[in-house]
Amino acid sequence: MNTRKIREDLGRIRTCVQRREYPRAVFLLTTALRELGGQTAPTDLRGDYRTAIADICADPAYKKEYSQPVAYQPGKERELLAFFNKFYKQVMGQEEEEDYEATLQRKLQLDRCISNGKKFLAEHKLPEAEECFAEAFKYYKNEVAAYGMIARALIDAGEYVRALGHVKKGLTEKPDDAELRRIAEECLRLRAQAGR
Secondary structure (H helix, E strand, C coil), rough: CCCCHHHHHHHHHHHHEEEEEHHHHHHHHHHHHHHHHCCCCHHHHHHHHHHHHHHHHCCHHHHCCCCCCCCCCCHHHHHHCCCHHHHHHHHHCCCCCCCHHHHHHHHHHHHHCCCHHHHHCCCHHHHHHHHHHHHCCCCCCCCCCHHHHHHHHHHCCHHHHHHHHHHHHHHHHHHCHHHHHHHHHHHHHHHHHHHH
């Protein structure tokens, strides 16, 4: 049993919980419990275990799964290890599933907003279209292509200045994007032809 390693792992748990690195916090606790090798924790480590378990049980991610907190009791380390191993597997599986679902929903909302904006542009309702495009960026994470899609729709509607604004924003995020550069050149050319 490496008490120094156990103390370090338990000490990192509060920081992980505060940083919202919940799976890592649970992993550190299971590692610290496994390090005991099925033995009862030494007296000087029991307070560390109590604090770490209390930090994990106070987090909303734990409360979402279990309504009752778990308390540390000397001699129950094996049961705690089994419980938190199971809980760790649940957290990891859920996190991946929720991450996929959240990403899917976010991208669907982004597409919906851009599509609605295009419809408003087709109806010559520029303010409503701009509202939809602004709302689209509430769901934006790293899809630089969204800037190009919006700029292309604005170019088709003859709004070259506004299109150029979206292209510039996209290029500030990804300066080497060839598609945005091409759209910018096309926008400048059409703007010069229209005399705007």
